Amino acid sequence: MKVGDLPGHGFKALALPDPDRSIDGVYIGDLLSWVMGRAQMDNAWITIMSNNNVIAVASLADCSCVLLAEGVELPEDLIELANQKFINVLTSEKSAYEIAVLLSGLLS
């Protein structure tokens, strides 16, 4: 599936500069240094962290998108940064677990 399909499944797009990126796996984590070494290319990365390092780690790990759980939002300057760095960021009211369950269904 593509990142651009997610708004149709209840996600709110905060930055969607690259909607055609495909999602072929999921990584969940909030400790950025840990995620940096473990998230795989084309993973949707679920986190509750929202600072500029998140955009950097998503870029380094080449994640297809950042999915902010539990209604976490991005400040305006970080939305701008995400667009500028070509990083898709979406948010959902769901918990990380519920997002993972939803994606599990969508990806299979």
Added chain:
Amino acid sequence: MKELSLNILDIAENSVKAGAGLTQILIDEKDQVLTLSIIDDGCGMEPEVVRSVVDPFYTTRTTRKVGMGVPLLKLACEQADGKLTIESVTAKQDPEHHGTKVEATFHTDHIDFTPLGDVVSSITTLIQGHPDTDFLFRHTKDGKEVSVDTRQLRQILEDVPLSSWDVIQWIDSFLREQYDDFNTVT
């Protein structure tokens, strides 16, 4: 990083890369505040570089020399209600006294405080990896102290390289023995 000791390793590596002859790694704990200072006598950074090293995209886009080390340390201390400051003097500004000081403070009673972790392993890893530069490590708390200074070791060891297995093992147990006393509540 799950442990501050890994951040220490990251930042001290920057000092070595900046050509430091001596890198000081100082930890002081007082009244629930932990202050970590990494001070080197390396080439220093221009003010605009100092401003940009906290920006992760400075490092990932234009150069990998600094890494995510500083942004992640900044995040770790801000999550524990502390702050990060960087002071730097370039060799051009002052040929005699140049270098960089990175200071991070943490509130150790904050729930998101990252534990210090295995700082002894970080110190021995640094010494083993860079046997030709000097390191001073000192951890102080409540009048107690753990320390090692490779300049002193070098004098005693004469021609034996600091990276030799026996020396590294010795430094490891030397520090761990000091920590046994340090952590004993009297």
